[in-house]
Amino acid sequence: MYQTNEISNQHSKTTEPTKRKHEIIGFRLDEPGFNPYEPKMLLKLLMAKDLFQAELPRMPKDYITRLVFNPHHETIMLFEYPQPPKVSPLVGGICFRKFPEVKLIEIAFCAVSGAKKYVGHGAYLMNHLKEYIKAQGYADICTYADNSAIEYFQKQGFSMKVAIPEETWLGRVKHYEGAKFMHCPLYNGVNYITLNQQIRQQRELLLKYVGIEPQLPQDSLDKVTSLAFAQKFSNSKIKLSPPEEIARCCKAAEAAAYVEAGKEYAMSFLNPMPVAEYCSVVGNDLQLIVQKSKEGFYRTKYIFREHVKSILERCESYNGEKAEISLKAKQLVDGLIANFEKYYEKNCGVDGVEDVE
Structure with a gap:
């Protein structure tokens, strides 16, 4: 079964x-x-x-x-x-x-x-x-x-x-x-369940030996070669965010949340919303965005954009596109994404809000 x-x-x-x-x-x-x-x-x-x-x-x-x-x-x-x-x-x-x-x-x-x-x-x-x-x-x-x-x-x-x-x-x-x-x-020659672990180990080998003489030992070279084939077979790109990129994204996300918190249309989204106005299966509000920023959740710009867009998607799904709360959600999401981009480019967080404004 x-x-x-x-x-x-x-x-x-x-x-x-x-x-x-x-x-x-x-x-x-x-x-x-x-x-x-x-x-x-x-x-x-x-x-x-x-x-x-x-x-x-x-x-x-x-x-x-x-x-x-x-x-x-x-x-x-x-x-x-x-x-x-x-x-x-x-x-x-x-x-x-x-x-x-x-x-x-x-x-x-x-x-x-x-x-x-x-x-x-x-x-x-x-x-x-x-x-x-x-x-x-x-x-x-x-x-x-x-x-x-x-x-x-x-x-x-x-x-x-x-x-x-x-x-x-x-x-x-x-x-x-x-x-x-x-x-x-x-591909029959690829174990997809263990592939990520293998790639992670072999990536560490690459980083360790890049630019270092003498050349790689033969067993390490074999592992690096198998990594190239694994990447070809999996047809996917491995994107790992360095710590400085994570910090930059999280600072920009927190700053964007603080700026939008002062807008009139954002008042309903400061804290978790009542079920009657939102969707009971989703917890996504400005308070949560700040919390996630401090936890290092936003490792890429894409993660932040998708997370905040879910506010609008759930509002429209639960209340309809023309509802007042959905229109406010659209203003909030547009504002969050615009402010995130601004503070990301300036590479500053809450401390730099006034300077950027």
């Missing part, structure tokens, strides 16, 4: 180590003894549906429900324990469909909970999905990605240079207006 795998995160800040468990669940009606009314399976699929509806507000809710509970689709889900009371343990999911006749996989939905983004959950899910389908003989994954998701898929090895024949996917994969068609080939 479904497969599970559990690991522990020893770096958790809680007293009890955080455990991550992924499961692959679907209505496999052709399996002997399959019970489509099994309560735990249905509950987890409901959790996946709720996650996709919350994180993909532009997708029709009934369409998400239809695909998640469709016998042709499966969903790989990532659960994290322990969680506070009344907080869903589901932190991410990818809903996909198999086309066994052409050994092709289509990703329908991919989402990570707003409070759990940018910590590696999306990559974890994608890598385990790749190994799961690769073991069944599948060679290609494709999807339609909107503008906000393109960078994520590129980091996972997807490209807009599609290398599979059109007759393989045309008529099978669902087309979405305004989205980009992307393709990721799979």
Whole structure:
């Protein structure tokens, strides 16, 4: 019915180590003894549906429900324990469909909970999905990605240079207006689950030996060579932010939040909003942005932009685009992004607010 795998995160800040468990669940009606009314399976699929509806507000809710509970689709889900009371343990999911006749996989939905983004959950899910389908003989994954998701898929090895024949996917994969068609080939010689760890170790070797004579020992050279092939096969760019870049982004984010906090349209967003005015599954406000800045959360400009844009997306999804709170959210998001760019270019934080103004 479904497969599970559990690991522990020893770096958790809680007293009890955080455990991550992924499961692959679907209505496999052709399996002997399959019970489509099994309560735990249905509950987890409901959790996946709720996650996709919350994180993909532009997708029709009934369409998400239809695909998640469709016998042709499966969903790989990532659960994290322990969680506070009344907080869903589901932190991410990818809903996909198999086309066994052409050994092709289509990703329908991919989402990570707003409070759990940018910590590696999306990559974890994608890598385990790749190994799961690769073991069944599948060679290609494709999807339609909107503008906000393109960078994520590129980091996972997807490209807009599609290398599979059109007759393989045309008529099978669902087309979405305004989205980009992307393709990721799979390679049998690459273990996607351990790839990041290998690349990280080999990157350290590169940094250690760059420009140093004598030449690399042969065993280290072999590792560096394998890194080049791994990067080629994964078709992804590794981007690690240096400490000075993280500090620059976080200072700019904090300064932007303080400046916007003084605007009239930002009054409703100073603290967590009441459920009646916002969306109950998302906690994103100016107070949280300041907190995240001090924690070093904004490692890149992209992370900051995507985080603040979720304020507007959730407001529009919950209240509609024309609602007063949504119009205020748009002013706030535009102001946050503009001020972030200003303080980022000046390379100054809260202390330099008055000078820049």
